[in-house]
Amino acid sequence: MGSKWRIEFEARLPGNPKRDTWTVGIAPALLDTLRINSHTVKQMRIMLVEGVLNAPIAIFEGWSRPDMDDCFVYAGRPIQDYRGRGIETPPPPGMMFLVFVLSDGTIDDWNWRNVGEDDQDLPDGMNGRQLWPLT
Numbered sequence: 001m002g003s004k005w006r007i008e009f010e011a012r013l014p015g016n017p018k019r020d021t022w023t024v025g026i027a028p029a030l031l032d033t034l035r036i037n038s039h040t041v042k043q044m045r046i047m048l049v050e051g052v053l054n055a056p057i058a059i060f061e062g063w064s065r066p067d068m069d070d071c072f073v074y075a076g077r078p079i080q081d082y083r084g085r086g087i088e089t090p091p092p093p094g095m096m097f098l099v100f101v102l103s104d105g106t107i108d109d110w111n112w113r114n115v116g117e118d119d120q121d122l123p124d125g126m127n128g129r130q131l132w133p134l135t
């Protein structure tokens with residue numbers, strides 16, 4: 001039996017990010033939707049996902065959305081952004097890159113988000129429980 005994901009990544013395990021990893025991935029249906037709808041920027045930003053999952057600056061549990069309390073958000077600061085094929089730019093100022101992972105390991109979304117006004121090391125509007133680093 002094959003994987004349920006077309007693209008897989010090793011990510012820091014939310015419960016023990018210093019020592020353990022788990023396999024997460026992007027479902028074929030989501031990739032097909034991005035391709036069919038010509039979401040080139042979103043497709044190119046998949047190249048940022050692996051770095052954030054491997055070396056997050058923070059991991060949160062809960063998405064601040066209904067029925068997403070057991071899901072995870074990985075936050076990172078990639079040193080570049082990808083705007084299209086062959087178009088690499090610096091990261092957007094004042095933003096962090098977030099990867100949203102369902103409890104079964106399926107990556108649901110990834111995108112840049114503004115940093116918080118009060119804390120530049122936290123994404124704006126992130127109300128989930130911070131799992132790592134412990135504060």
